[in-house]
Amino acid sequence: MKTLRQALLATCVVIALPAAAVAQDAEVLHWWTSGGESAAVKVFADAYTGAGGNWIDTAIAGGQNARNAGVNRIVGGNPPTVMQFNTGEQFSELVANGLLRDVDSVAKANNWSDVLPKAVVDAATRDGSFYAVPVNIHGQNWLFTNNDVLQKSGVEAPQSFAELIAAAPKIKEAGFTPLAHGGQNWQDHVLFDAVVLETGGPDLFLKIYRDKDTDAAESDEFRQAAETYGKLRALTDEGSPGRSWNETTNLVLTGKAAAQLMGDWAKGEFIAAGLTPGKEYGCTIMPGGYMMGGDVFVFPKVDDEAAKAAQDKMAELMLSPEVQVAFNMKKGSVPVRLDVDVSAMDQCAQAGMKALQDPAKQVASHNFYSPDLVGTTRDVITQYWSAPEMGTDEFVENFVSAMEAAY
Amino acid sequence: MTTIATTEEPTAPARRRRRMPLAAAIALVPAAIIVAVVYVGCMIWTVRLSFTSSRLLPNLDFVGFSQYERLLSNTRFLTSVENIVLFGVLFIAACLVFGFLMAVFIDQRIRGEALFRTIFLYPYSMSFIVTGLVWQWVLNPTLGVEDTLHKLGLTFIDVDWAVNRDTVVYALVLAAVWHGAGLVMAILLAGLRGVDADLWKAARVDGIPTWRVYTSIVLPLLGPMIVTAVVLLAISVARLYDLVVAMTGGGPGIASDVPAKFVMDHLFERSNIGLATSAATMMLITVAIVLAPWVYARYVRPQVPR
The missing domain is CATH 3.40.190.10 (Periplasmic binding protein-like II)
Known part of the structure; x- marks a missing residue:
């Protein structure tokens, strides 16, 4: 005891x-x-x-x-x-x-x-x-570029989507894909948001996602962003639909494609491949702000x-x-x-x-706002991206009703 | 399970009157509790949640049918319903046709039967995830068949089915049939082997052509087997999710979306439990409607005294 x-x-x-x-x-x-x-x-x-x-x-x-x-x-x-x-x-x-x-x-x-x-x-x-x-x-609006491919195509590193679209014919002629894009719905969305930010700045972006302002979606700037976005379809390769982001990054780092728009997590792929920024590849923040x-x-x-x-x-x-x-x-x-x-x-x-x-450049990405709104707009964006016959008008109409449906 | 039920059918009414032994009843209690709580309980909970405004966390307010209104005006959900119907019909039909043909082929007592049987059944041993990834690569225009053909100079052949909005559902059917036809073959082969050899002899004596024997005599005999196969295939149609996620991710755009994926996306990623459960309830109702005639025929009608 x-x-x-x-x-x-x-x-x-x-x-x-x-x-x-x-x-x-x-x-x-x-x-x-x-x-x-x-x-x-x-x-x-x-x-x-x-x-x-x-x-x-x-x-x-x-x-x-x-x-x-x-x-x-x-x-x-x-x-x-x-x-x-x-x-x-x-x-x-x-x-x-x-x-x-x-x-x-x-x-x-x-x-x-x-x-x-x-x-x-x-x-x-x-x-x-x-x-x-x-x-x-x-950062979610980085454009990663392959410097070798740009040089062979005889173009400067694009600093905006307008420049990328302008450079695309030369890049294609040299036998490369101008824009490597993975056609999964979230990647379509990241690309779209970058275009919106470039076209309308933080103001338009925040009105759409933070304030759920449907007037902003019907504005000329937003239409213009949708048109620019639509033009980017022709810059991708036919293997794009459904491709994961890292396979897509691989196209850039192996010299098959000129550029990819992605978050800076893609940098990990370049680092893992033993490449140095500024030397083999470049990174540019697209205009309009820094999407965080x-x-x-x-x-x-x-x-x-x-x-x-x-x-x-x-x-x-x-x-x-x-x-x-x-x-x-x-x-x-x-x-x-x-x-x-x-x-x-x-x-x-x-x-x-x-x-x-x-501070004027800090833009909180769509993850900061209602997940439901992000989801409904994502469905519309990805449909638009994969359906070239859907015009800007129909896209805007669907986008507005997606905003209205979401909480 | 259907086959067993069929063979026991004549004795079923007699057995129903007998009382269940106590030991058997006790042994069944855990299963009954699990069915009641997990299956029925969760179904009721899901239906209840579909009438709430639940987002990330379930709440129990009542918003009427507003989630259903939103659901039925949602392009993506409607597309996913169209897709699953198209997929289901084509998948079940193609699996039955190819499964039957393979079973007949093997039933010819060919040499190397075991080898062919293994080859035909092998895809079924793979998960839908693996199947989806394999077919994604095979049908990828920059890596797979199309690329190979183009390199051989056959540039007029395009195999872009999985990345083309108009054909992506057929690409899913192709992958799923590759996966599932072997199972149908195995089931029907067992049935074919069970056909009385005397029937064949009698048919031969009467000079009936072989294809006629298959269509008019053997196929009707295989009825229960075919029902079993259809039930198994229908289950994989209703729960179709992993194949789509692995192969197309619902894309291009929303072209290959299916209801189960819609539910999963909204339940978690989009923090919209209300909308997700209303879509799940619609799936439940659809399955119930499909199953109702069968349940009626099997369980309700036999009780009616003749």
């Missing part, structure tokens, strides 16, 4: 000790599973472990799968400590239902509102409180004080300047902080960082 009591006592001590000393367990749910991505997330894990915490990695392949699993666990009352989302509207409903914890104390102490671009602050806050930690910015997307981490409500402390520590670490630079160099994106030294990063990242300094 006595030995049993001693054993119990000893167990209690053993359990209590580490709880008091260390063991800020943080379970982090994310979907970064590819080579470059997991190398990037390891930066966070190492930083957290280095700060005395215990990183529990829950990686689920595929953003959609990971978000479903995470949302189900949050609703079911067994949330992960930290969870990834895309910057934008994805987690708004969780905030509205009181399922997330704000990290205002950390944000105030570290002055987040001043060091982050305004669009990112808006995306991470709800009613003035920080509910998410933005960790990176992916990215990733955030949110903090589900927890009761446990230790878990709350773990969340605060994680929030602080993820946005610390050193971790930001190290993480984003691996990820291919640019840091969300405007005050970090990016001289170690490549030419494209520095150009992206420069674009970010100008």
Whole structure:
């Protein structure tokens, strides 16, 4: 009996000790599973472990799968400590239902509102409180070009869609595809948004997606954007429909196509192929602004004080300047902080960082707005792209009714 | 399962009157609970949600038929319904024809029968994802058959079915028939082997041509097998999703969209549970309408005293 009591006592001590000393367990749910991505997330894990915490990695392949699993666990009352989302509207409903914890104390102490671009602050806050930690910015209107192909075709690197369309005949004549495009609906959408931004600037773009202003969709500028977009169809190759973005990037980096419009995650493909920006390939931000997307981490409500402390520590670490630079160099994106030294990063990242300094150029991508609106307009855009016989008028008409149907 | 039910049919009414032994009843309880909670429960939950404005998270308000109104004015949903009907009819018909022909071919007691049987049935062992990817590559104009033919100088032949809006559904049918015809062959071959050899002898004595024996005598005998095959094929039509995702992603545009993909996209990516569940309910209703005559014939009618 006595030995049993001693054993119990000893167990209690053993359990209590580490709880008091260390063991800020943080379970982090994310979907970064590819080579470059997991190398990037390891930066966070190492930083957290280095700060005395215990990183529990829950990686689920595929953003959609990971978000479903995470949302189900949050609703079911067994949330992960930290969870990834895309910057934008994805987690708004969780905030509205009181399922997330704000990290205002950390944000105030570290002055987040001043060091982050305004669009990112808006995306991470709800009613003035920080509910998410933005960790990176992916530009989504980059034109990647193959310098060798451009040279052989005798054209300069296009700085706008108008220039690309003008250069297309020469590129075709030289035997290359002017624009490598993967005809999947989201890629059609990314390309369309870039054209809208070039034609109408941030103003038109925001009126469409943020304000759901149907007059803007009926404006001449929008029609003009639709026409330019339609002209781009002739610049692609016939293998385009259904092709994934990375296969498409491959056409550019192997010298079969001149250019691709894609987010800067495509840079990872060029880096993996051992190419240097500015030398073998070029990267240009298309005119009109810098279309920003990215990733955030949110903090589900927890009761446990230790878990709350773990969340605060994680929030602080993820946005610390050193971790930001190290993480984003691996990820291919640019840091969300405007005050970090990016001289170690490549030419494209520095150009992206420069674009970010100008608030007038910061445009939050469509992910920041209603997912339903993005979905309904995407269906119309992808139909228009694949159906040349649909004229601009019919397209605008369908686009307006898609805007009206969406919440 | 249909075949078993058919052979037991004469004894069915007698068995229905008998009481189920206690042990059997107890053994069935878990299955009954699972059916009630998981299948029926989820169906009711889905139908209920289709009358709400649920977005990312389910809520239980009531918005009437507004989700259905939106659904039925949605071009993409209507296209997906057209596609699934076209696909379903062509797929089931083609699988039956090719499956039957292959079964007859093998039934000729040819040499290397086991080899051919394996080859014909092999595609069925692959998942729809693999099937879709393989056919995507085969039909890709810059990688696959078309590219090969063009390099051989046959530039007048275009095999761009999977990237052409007007033919993409036929490309899906092609891939699905390649995948499913072997199963029909296996089922019908079993049936052919079960045909009494005396029938063949009698037909030969009467001098009836072989094709006539197949169409007028053997095919009717295969009735239950064909029903089984059709049921299995119909199930794969209703749940058609992975093949489309792997092969075309619903494109070009929305040209090869199917209802299951519509539901999945809206349920998750677009945070629109209300619209997704109303589309799912429409699928349920359609399946119920298709199944109703069969259920009536099999379970309701036999109870009527003659």
